Amino acid sequence: MRKAGKFTEKGRDVQEWLYLADSLHNVAKAAFEQAKKDRQLDSMRWSDSVYKYLVGMTLENLLKGIMIANDPSLIKQDEMDSAITNHKI
Numbered sequence: 001m002r003k004a005g006k007f008t009e010k011g012r013d014v015q016e017w018l019y020l021a022d023s024l025h026n027v028a029k030a031a032f033e034q035a036k037k038d039r040q041l042d043s044m045r046w047s048d049s050v051y052k053y054l055v056g057m058t059l060e061n062l063l064k065g066i067m068i069a070n071d072p073s074l075i076k077q078d079e080m081d082s083a084i085t086n087h088k089i
Contacts, residue, residue: 011075017065021058028054063089 010016032051064084068074074081 005078007078008075011080012068012072014065014069017061017068021061021065024054024058024061028058060087060089 028051031054035048035051067084067089074084
């Protein structure tokens with residue numbers, strides 16, 4: 001049997017998925033705050049596309065991390081199962 005590569009190890013590491021989700025969330029918050037300053041608004045509509053996109057990616061990565069924690073076989077040798085390679089979770 002082949003030894004698991006770096007891709008497999010990192011892909012199965014739930015902490016990596018959490019770190020990515022946390023990083024995306026931090027960028028989303030920074031984008032939100034900057035947009036408020038740029039527009040001189042006290043609040044910003046949910047429809048701001050960049051913020052909405054980043055929050056969506058944050059949630060997607062959290063959900064994929066949970067899915068992988070429950071089923072590590074979703075990460076195979078050098079590839080991800082098709083169940084998590086799309087945005088339909």
